[in-house]
Amino acid sequence: MSKINLGIIGGGQLGSMLSVAAKKLNIKTTIFCDDINAPAQNFCDEFISGDYNDNKKILEFVKKVNVITYEFENIPYETLNEMNKLVSVLPKPSVNRLIQHRLAEKDFINKLNIRTTRYVSIEKKTDLDTLEDFLPGILKTTTMGYDGKGQYPIQKIEDIETMNVDFSKEYILEKLVKLKKEISVVLTRFGINNFQVYEPIENTHQNQILKHSKIPADVSKKISEQAKEWATRIAEELKYIGTLCVEFFIDRNENLYVNEIAPRVHNSGHLTINAYNISQFENHVRAVCSLEKVPLKKLSNAEMINLIGNQIEPYRQNLNLKENEFFFDYLKKEIKEKRKMGHITTLI
Ligand code: ADP
Ligand code: MG
Numbered sequence: 617m618s619k620i621n622l623g624i625i626g627g628g629q630l631g632s633m634l635s636v637a638a639k640k641l642n643i644k645t646t647i648f649c650d651d652i653n654a655p656a657q658n659f660c661d662e663f664i665s666g667d668y669n670d671n672k673k674i675l676e677f678v679k680k681v682n683v684i685t686y687e688f689e690n691i692p693y694e695t696l697n698e699m700n701k702l703v704s705v706l707p708k709p710s711v712n713r714l715i716q717h718r719l720a721e722k723d724f725i726n727k728l729n730i731r732t733t734r735y736v737s738i739e740k741k742t743d744l745d746t747l748e749d750f751l752p753g754i755l756k757t758t759t760m761g762y763d764g765k766g767q768y769p770i771q772k773i774e775d776i777e778t779m780n781v782d783f784s785k786e787y788i789l790e791k792l793v794k795l796k797k798e799i800s801v802v803l804t805r806f807g808i809n810n811f812q813v814y815e816p817i818e819n820t821h822q823n824q825i826l827k828h829s830k831i832p833a834d835v836s837k838k839i840s841e842q843a844k845e846w847a848t849r850i851a852e853e854l855k856y857i858g859t860l861c862v863e864f865f866i867d868r869n870e871n872l873y874v875n876e877i878a879p880r881v882h883n884s885g886h887l888t889i890n891a892y893n894i895s896q897f898e899n900h901v902r903a904v905c906s907l908e909k910v911p912l913k914k915l916s917n918a919e920m921i922n923l924i925g926n927q928i929e930p931y932r933q934n935l936n937l938k939e940n941e942f943f944f945d946y947l948k949k950e951i952k953e954k955r956k957m958g959h960i961t962t963l964i
Pocket of ligand 1: 733761764790791793794795821824863
């Protein structure tokens with residue numbers, strides 16, 4: 617049999633790590649990305665750059681691959697849908713459409729009787745006038761947000777006047793949760809009630825960007841079980857195939873809330889590369905390529921630190937790693953403030 621060729625849309629670090637995992641499984645990868653400098657081209661077998669609406673490029677990509685997946689959620693639904701007519705896209709395009717829209721995503725989670733933060737749809741500026749009840753809160757664009765982009769913290773209604781919010785876009789206003797902790801659950805669903813669930817990961821953010829993740833998470837058994845049960849239920853309900861991450865808030869009264877779902881491998885799961893026998897990336901490739909599910913074994917506790925912006929520089933210059941430290945350089949051409957450049961995982 618000829619080698620499987622896995623198509624990946626998106627060429628950032630997640631695409632790179634998926635490619636590395638695929639190679640280990642003797643699977644070829646072809647990456648399609650709208651950024652000609654996408655770092656994942658250093659790791660995949662073939663790279664196609666083109667706009668996500670460019671039909672010619674889409675066809676060129678689709679013709680090469682046996683199955684398609686994606687490393688980020690903000691891909692036009694039409695693109696995924698068109699590709700899916702020719703080669704199967706996993707997770708299904710409808711999952712992506714739901715989750716890339718914050719309002720639809722939160723409505724879906726609430727329908728499952730799973731708690732989210734309180735939220736309300738904002739279609740125009742004056743919608744905010746009567747919403748004191750949701751303050752302090754965060755105004756978030758319904759689409760295209762990541763790493764805190766498109767988010768505006770609001771203490772009082774007047775704050776909005778001094779912010780440069782583009783009200784031609786749709787938003788939701790979310791009540792601020794008094795956070796005690798944030799955790800995430802990464803899991804891989806292979807089919808009906810067929811899962812591998814990684815243990816909950818404790819996450820710390822700086823300026824709304826993930827900075828630090830660790831296992832075990834310092835949470836009660838009850839919270840840990842509840843988070844795993846909710847994440848599993850969400851994936852089952854979506855008939856999801858592949859790796860998914862659910863981000864949670866825990867408030868000061870020990871209430872658990874789903875913050876958001878990532879229909880993809882996730883930054884908080886990077887430590888699974890070194891802390892488990894099978895990483896979130898390998899499991900994703902296994903699930904979308906219909907390979908066998910291997911029993912999951914935790915090898916070690918671990919922590920991960922994201923290297924953001926110029927924090928990567930000392931590591932690039934002087935690599936003095938201890939035996940239990942693993943450094944990942946995403947090989948991004950340009951260092952930018954707030955850009956995730958690499959990470960370090962330490963087994964502990
Ligand atoms: P992104 O899509 O950019 O990851 P999130 O909605 O996950 O956006 O927000 C990023 C981070 O901002 C969260 O992990 C959390 O630290 C903080 N945050 C977002 N919404 C809230 C909220 N309603 N209450 C408290 N903190 C929040
Ligand atoms: Mg988030």
